Amino acid sequence: MRVRNLLASVLLLLSLAACETYTAVSAGQSVPVGEGVTVTAVGDWAAVSKQFVGNEGIDAMWTVDGPSINQLLFFSRVENGEPFMKSLNKKVNEDLPTWRVGMTEPDVMELVETTLAKVYEAPIVTATNLRPQVFLSSPGFAFEFDMVTKTQLETKGLVIGTQQNGLLRMMIYLAPKMHYFALHEDTVRAIAASARAGGSS
Amino acid sequence: MDFTRRHLLCGCAATALTGCVSQGGGSRIQAGHAPTLDSVEGGLWDIFNRAEADLKFSPLRMTDEELNRYVSDIACRLAGRHCADMRVYLVRTPFFNANMAPNGMMQVWSGLMLRCQNEAQLAAVIGHEIGHYLKRHSLQRFEQIRDSSTVAAFLGIAIAAAGGGALANLPGLVALANIFAFSREQEREADGIGLELMVNAGYDPVQASEIWRGLIEERDAGLTAEEKRDQERQRDVFFASHPAPADRAQALALQAAAFPGGKRIVGEDRYLAQARAFRDMMMQDELRLQQYSRTLVIIERMKVANPGDADPFYYEGEVYRSRNDGIDSGRAMNAYGRALELDELHGPAWRGIGILHRRAGRQDKAAEAFRRYLELVPGAEDRLMIQSYVGA
Incomplete structure (x- = not known):
């Protein structure tokens, strides 16, 4: 019995070791990010394997310098009545706000603020500069936000998205406010501009 | 050691x-x-x-x-x-x-x-x-x-x-x-x-x-x-x-x-004068907790402390607009309306009304409310998005 348990543990470890944590996404490569959304990489990125993404609801996570430094998150198919992101902490998920068909863009901005504050347990999340922006060839929105994390790191984020065909589709770029946010901000905007409908990851 | x-x-x-x-x-x-x-x-x-x-x-x-x-x-x-x-x-x-x-x-x-x-x-x-x-x-x-x-x-x-x-x-x-x-x-x-x-x-x-x-x-x-x-x-x-x-x-x-009676400091006005500039920010942080029933208690106490103040009614509108449950849209509309009765130049209350109308598909009324908002708060941080609603 003990040998069998040991064998099972070894097999589990071997299977985990076989999992790739990152997959390279090279500049110019077109990659599906979730359901029905494909983007073209601008600059070299690494896609984080699903099992290492953490919070639920994220269809794809890209990073340049590691997820603790910068994250580009894709949400390709948020449905009516659903939160767009969930924490691994079930208690946090009990009262997450949900996206609803018919929300205005200011409503969506507040939804993002509240969700980030709850999922990341961030004491401060303040969104600003809400503006129209075409995304996935549809009228959409963009805004920035400042977030102080629970460890008091000051971060900054950019959100670009659209509400179309009864779905919310969105990407969020998040990085420390000092130096790192600006480092890839233009690249992220270019990736957003490359987003096209179609494809599945 | x-x-x-x-x-x-x-x-x-x-x-x-x-x-x-x-x-x-x-x-x-x-x-x-x-x-x-x-x-x-x-x-x-x-x-x-x-x-x-x-x-x-x-x-x-x-x-x-x-x-x-x-x-x-x-x-x-x-x-x-x-x-x-x-x-x-x-x-x-x-x-x-x-x-x-x-x-x-x-x-x-x-x-x-x-x-x-x-x-x-x-x-x-x-x-x-x-x-x-x-x-x-x-x-x-x-x-x-x-x-x-x-x-x-x-x-x-x-x-x-x-x-x-x-x-x-x-x-x-x-x-x-x-x-x-x-x-x-x-x-x-x-x-x-x-x-x-x-x-x-x-x-x-x-x-x-x-x-x-x-x-x-x-x-x-x-x-x-x-x-x-x-x-x-x-x-x-x-x-x-x-x-x-x-x-x-x-x-x-x-x-x-x-303690013996006598004239004592309560300081409603001077407290409001100091806290007002930060109250919107503090209320937004509070709203993000989504403890709506509790937040409404805080707001009711604000109304009691400063009866002529339009802000608590605006905050009440924000609570109902954010909760958006059942007849909350109607409650929110009433609260924003009360804020405007107390202060017809309350720009954020016009914004709230505009959002409610837009949600309900009443685009003309939404545009009218948003125009008032932009007139009263020309430097609004969401100005570009609101302008796109108005068609300006």
Whole structure:
């Protein structure tokens, strides 16, 4: 019995070791990010394997310098009545706000603020500069936000998205406010501009 | 070796001892007191001196000079000759709390400021915290528990603090503090001292019980009678370390009545004048908690304190618009309308009305409301999006 348990543990470890944590996404490569959304990489990125993404609801996570430094998150198919992101902490998920068909863009901005504050347990999340922006060839929105994390790191984020065909589709770029946010901000905007409908990851 | 170990132990205790209240007896701390570093008290102070150094640069600090001066001046009036021994830090965290560390570092959280109806209520909480400091309750508490099993828990916290964990996260530190907070007797003693300091500084002591009544209303908001009884039995972390709120409010009211009457400072107008500039921000932080029933209690208390103020009605509209449940759109519309009756130039209320109309597909009415909003708040941060709705 003990040998069998040991064998099972070894097999589990071997299977985990076989999992790739990152997959390279090279500049110019077109990659599906979730359901029905494909983007073209601008600059070299690494896609984080699903099992290492953490919070639920994220269809794809890209990073340049590691997820603790910068994250580009894709949400390709948020449905009516659903939160767009969930924490691994079930208690946090009990009262997450949900996206609803018919929300205005200011409503969506507040939804993002509240969700980030709850999922990341961030004491401060303040969104600003809400503006129209075409995304996935549809009228959409963009805004920035400042977030102080629970460890008091000051971060900054950019959100670009659209509400179309009864779905919310969105990407969020998040990085420390000092130096790192600006480092890839233009690249992220270019990736957003490359987003096209179609494809599945 | 001895020093290091003691230092760690003190750190644990200190982490736990920023909370509220303590054991009676003993004289008050001398003005200008500073313990030697090789004493137990010196160890406690040293840990909190380092925490204070972190707090000074915390992104959670509210650094507006005028607001800081206003709150520090209240603390100084209450503390009298101990004024120079205390430093007040305003911290942006949407929960009701203030705390005083043994070294004189006091935190006042934005959630407390949002809930105060007037200056006297803020003075009541600050006076209570000064009471802990004056009686050195932190040190007393550590002396009480240092030989018990609780020390092991404190040691765990100290190790975390040494690694930058607990002390790097000051709100977390205070949450831990509340778990191991002072005895109810110590809380009562601090309440008594707080009242005494309020009266000496000219404040109306009745306001001390009012702030607790507000918290009880907030706690019980949206609950059935049975749930309220359960709530009273199973008090949450904050209340667990304190005397029952109802008992406390009653005791404070009785004690306040014993002071001689006369004209006392309540300070609704001057409190509003100082807090107004930050109230939108504090209310947005509160709304993000989605504790809508509780938030409505805070708003009702704002209406009572300042009957002619349009903002509480606007906030009420924001609560219902955000909750968006059942007939909440209608409730929100009514609340925004009431805000505009009090102040027809209330731009954000027009914005709320515009969003409600747009959600319902009434584009013409939405555009009309949004136009008013942009006229009244030309520098609105969402101007570009709203302009796209109006077609400008």
